[in-house]
Amino acid sequence: MTLNVVSVTVDLVLLTIRQAALQVLLIRRGIPPYPDRWALPGGFVLPGEDLGEAAARELREETGLDPQHGHFEQLATYGTPGRDPRGRVVTVAYLALLPDLPSPVPGSDAAGAAWRPAAEITPGELAFDHDRILADGLERARAKLEYTPLATAFCPPEFTVADLRAVYETVWRTRLDPRNFHRKVTGAEGFIEPTGGTVIRDRGRPAQLFRRGPATLLHPPLLRQPAPQAQSSRVGGTSRSSDL
Template identity: 55%
Template structure:
């Protein structure tokens, strides 16, 4: 649990900087976000995104990684972590000027958070989380994180960050369908993914996924940009 960086008289603090984490994973083909319960009396009882203060001896990325470990216990997983944006509207915290730098974290096959992580935590379906009242401006941060993930699936290889080290094209399609919230044509999707040079690399092995023929296993290649992009239909 993070220690407070606020003095007894927090009104004397000009500014404070924290990090908030939008941690997404797929559970049973459904997109989930990790929510915690903040101990602060300002938001007691409200679900929140994991996060905490940036310590004086660390940079932003280090703070995000530490909070991911302390509040979720998921830092040892193979995750994708990128800075989302910063939030600093006047009045977002009654204790003073609080700036937060949000991070988007994608965790493939993430287990339940560690027992010693933040109290009241748990994976929550994104469509349900969007209907909850979250602490501070976390509803906006969650929406921004979801929009970033959905958009980047169109023109980057970000979807592979939701997958295990080896995966089938059907599993990759499941990522797109869960994040975008729509079904995709299997043949067109297979053609697009396998036809993009360097996006997927065949592992030379097969996996039986059902009554049909075994499916080829792939791993993520070096290509990071889809050209042309795989654009969502309106």
């Protein structure tokens, strides 16, 4: 039996919130295949390197940060024949969610790197099958905000309820009722806990500071409500509305 030679890569869906928008880190490819096309950051797994180690290495190279500074998880595996014109390449994608990050510096094989608003990326714009990987990563992030404390990965160590609501509104692309949101997040056991401090924000009013609590699942969950309009054609996905 002849064995097919398969190469393995890792790709990163790296999301952050910048300028009040959910943004994804993209690199402009400087080498074939797909030169000058935007793509997700990633690379081949080195000999003797575990998948998680390879993804963490790529994250450090692209951002200078350790995965422990945010949320980091394996997203999915993609191995459709022909997805990479160089040969049989299977990629394992990882989702990373981190607080506001600085402007990226491209690696040696990239022509550029930039944060791009996820909602502005159009289908077919990215190299390989990275449109699909990005769409899967965005939906994973949006869905996990419903039943886990994942939204706090976009926040600094101490934050206000308004800061947290801004994360939900940005990721879900909707507006939330402030009173209902405050009631639900403070009522979800172990979601957030007060630090005892306050900060002066809008209109000079002190706002209570919170930190992430010990919960790993939200009880009850914070559910999205389907939007009445048709689904968007952009990779960024749909807009939704909620009275949360």
